Every structure is written in C-alpha cells, then in structure tokens.
Amino acid sequence: MGRRPCCAKQGLNRGAWSAQEDKILTDYINTHGDGKWRDLPQRAGLKRCGKSCRLRWLNYLRPDIKIGNISIEEEDLILKLHKLLGNRYIYAHIWSLIAGRLPGRTDNEIKNYWNSKLSKRLLPAENKVQEDSTHKLQQTVGIINNLETGNNTTTTAAASSHQVIRTKAFRCTKVALPSRLLGDDHDQQYQMVDTNSTSASECPSCNSDMPCQGDQNHQNLSDFLMDFDMSELLNLSDFCQPNEIAECHNVVDAPIPARNNEANFSWCGNLGDNTDAFQPHQDLDFYALSNSFLNRE
DNA sequence: AAGGTTCCCAACCGCACCTGC
DNA sequence: CGCAGGTGCGGTTGGGAACCT
Numbered sequence: 001m002g003r004r005p006c007c008a009k010q011g012l013n014r015g016a017w018s019a020q021e022d023k024i025l026t027d028y029i030n031t032h033g034d035g036k037w038r039d040l041p042q043r044a045g046l047k048r049c050g051k052s053c054r055l056r057w058l059n060y061l062r063p064d065i066k067i068g069n070i071s072i073e074e075e076d077l078i079l080k081l082h083k084l085l086g087n088r089y090i091y092a093h094i095w096s097l098i099a100g101r102l103p104g105r106t107d108n109e110i111k112n113y114w115n116s117k118l119s120k121r122l123l124p125a126e127n128k129v130q131e132d133s134t135h136k137l138q139q140t141v142g143i144i145n146n147l148e149t150g151n152n153t154t155t156t157a158a159a160s161s162h163q164v165i166r167t168k169a170f171r172c173t174k175v176a177l178p179s180r181l182l183g184d185d186h187d188q189q190y191q192m193v194d195t196n197s198t199s200a201s202e203c204p205s206c207n208s209d210m211p212c213q214g215d216q217n218h219q220n221l222s223d224f225l226m227d228f229d230m231s232e233l234l235n236l237s238d239f240c241q242p243n244e245i246a247e248c249h250n251v252v253d254a255p256i257p258a259r260n261n262e263a264n265f266s267w268c269g270n271l272g273d274n275t276d277a278f279q280p281h282q283d284l285d286f287y288a289l290s291n292s293f294l295n296r297e
Numbered sequence: 298a299a300g301g302t303t304c305c306c307a308a309c310c311g312c313a314c315c316t317g318c
Numbered sequence: 319c320g321c322a323g324g325t326g327c328g329g330t331t332g333g334g335a336a337c338c339t
Contacts, residue, residue, distance in 0.1 A: 015333085016307070038324070054325080055308065096327065111328070112306050 013047045017056055021046060025053055026061050059106045066104025070113055074102050078110060079118065 013021070028044035034057060036043075037050035046053060059065070070078070081098045095107035095114075102110065 014309080036324080049309085051310085051325090052308070058326090059307080094328085107327075108307080115329095116305055 011047065012049055021048065022061060025057060029057060059108050064104055077101060078114065082114065
C-alpha cells in the first residue's frame with residue numbers, strides 16, 4: 001500500500017489566493033485551530049491542497065506576521081547569521097533558524113529576500129566567507145560525529161559536503177554564566193540560567209521582560225542567550241568571550257571527548273542533575289551537549 | 298507607446314524528519 | 319523495529335510589476 005498523496009490534485013484551485021479564500025481559512029483556523037492540514041480544506045470548505053493552506057496560513061495569514069519591508073537592523077542580522085551558518089550543504093534549516101531570530105518574519109520571506117537582494121550584493125565576498133565557514137564547521141561537525149559514534153578522535157572526515165546536520169537535535173536547556181554577568185558578585189563563580197524560561201528580549205540580569213537598558217554586560221548577556229541555542233554546532237567564540245562558559249545539564253552518561261584545541265571547542269558530560277557539582281574549566285571556551293545524549297540510557 | 302528584459306515574491310513541489318501505532 | 323501519516327523544510331517555478339530600450 002503506497003502512501004496517500006497529500007491531496008487529490010483534480011478540481012483544486014491553484015495559484016494566488018483570493019481574499020475570500022483567505023477569509024474562509026482565517027475564520028476556520030480562528031474557530032477550530034490549525035493542524036490536520038490534510039483534511040482541513042475539506043472541513044473548511046476550501047478547494048485547496050492542505051499543504052497550500054498550511055503555507056498560506058504560516059506565511060501570510062497568521063496574526064503575528066510582520067508586514068512591511070525588512071529593516072536595516074533585520075538585514076544586518078540576516079547577513080551576520082548567514083555568514084555564521086555558512087552554506088546549505090553543511091547546515092540545513094538555515095532559513096528557519098534565521099527567521100526564528102526575526103520576530104514576525106517567515107523563513108520563506110528571509111529566503112526570498114536573500115535570493116533576490118543580498119546574495120547578489122554579496123556574491124564575491126560571500127564565496128570567500130563560505131569557504132572559511134565551511135572549513136570551520138567541518139572541524140566542528142567532525143567532532144560531533146565522532147562523539148555520536150563513540151570515536152574520540154578529531155578527524156573531520158565525517159563532515160563531508162553531503163552531511164546534513166539537523167539543528168533540532170542540539171537544543172540546550174540551560175547555560176552556566178559568570179555570576180558577574182548576572183549582577184551577582186557572591187561566592188559562586190557561575191550560575192545556571194534556564195534558556196527555556198528566558199525570552200529573547202529578556203535580560204536575566206534585570207529580571208525583566210522589557211528590552212534591557214542596562215550596561216554593556218547586560219546587553220552582552222541578553223544577546224548571548226538569544227544566540228545560544230542556535231550555536232551549539234558552531235564555535236561559540238563567535239558569540240562570547242573566552243571563559244564565559246556555557247553548559248547544558250541533564251546529561252546522562254555522555255562520554256568526554258578529547259579537547260580539540262584547534263577548533264577551540266569542547267564538551268563536558270556526566271553532570272546529571274547535580275548542577276552544584278559543576279565546575280567550569282577555566283581554559284575551555286564553552287561546554288555544550290546535544291539532546292541526543294539526554295535520551296541515552 | 299510598445300515590446301523585451303529583469304526583478305520580486307507567493308506558491309508549489311519533493312524530500313526528510315518526527316511521531317504514533 | 320518498521321511502517322504510514324503528518325508536518326516542516328529548502329529549492330524551484332511562474333506570473334505580475336517594474337524597468338529598460
């Protein structure tokens with residue numbers, strides 16, 4: 001038995017959506033919620049493919065979509081993130097990652113903006129940047145692949161140009177930050193910060209959900225937390241200064257690989273839930289572990 | 298003004314991952 | 319563990335708008 005197609009192509013509308021179709025879809029989702037996209041068109045009374053409905057809703061009809069041109073600040077962030085993430089053959093989901101840093105913007109919008117404007121503007125310089133980024137990332141991916149297979153050597157052979165790395169498997173839940181960045185000069189040199197309960201604009205130093213207006217340290221911390229969950233695969237020295245340690249907890253039986261000095265990248269493990277026992281290693285730039293370890297028995 | 302070209306972007310498509318059974 | 323359905327992703331396409339000659 002083969003897989004059921006997402007929809008019967010016959011008799012369905014295609015191309016641009018009419019205002020009436022938009023209204024039908026919006027009203028239906030506002031009443032019944034989204035999801036179950038395959039059957040949604042029939043239930044809503046739309047002559048559209050389910051995937052088409054999903055795309056229309058996610059990219060244009062959602063209430064939190066930001067209307068208007070990409071600002072200078074947004075463009076700058078796109079450029080920075082694209083430079084950091086390198087080319088698509090190494091790092092998948094790049095557009096959704098970038099879009100995730102731009103509230104109200106969709107991956108499709110970012111992708112179109114890049115392809116139509118930024119890529120042309122930056123083409124010569126971008127080629128050089130991508131070469132550098134690819135090399136750096138290959139080193140890092142090699143470490144991760146070796147870690148996954150229990151091989152502690154630091155060869156980069158596994159990071160071929162066809163290797164696809166999925167970011168979803170590398171989300172970290174907590175980071176350990178220097179106490180001075182948290183406005184606490186007490187005995188503890190580092191404190192755990194839960195990245196899940198820290199919104200993108202929130203500065204934990206200020207304990208406020210308003211954009212931080214504090215000193216340079218506060219601003220740096222806010223930026224760092226925003227960038228952290230995207231950066232597990234990357235050299236975090238791109239984001240923070242040496243010895244500003246980041247660490248994941250709930251780690252179970254993860255091996256501790258040899259440090260790769262060249263990549264300036266390392267891991268720690270066996271912390272379990274005992275975060276009190278966490279002792280940052282002064283000569284390491286950061287600690288990070290993927291969720292694939294968290295599920296190990 | 299008319300025709301050709303380029304640009305922009307909404308939409309489609311196929312593929313891969315995730316999840317439940 | 320394998321399979322199938324649901325979902326999300328990046329690549330690509332096609333049509334309208336804008337620009338050029």
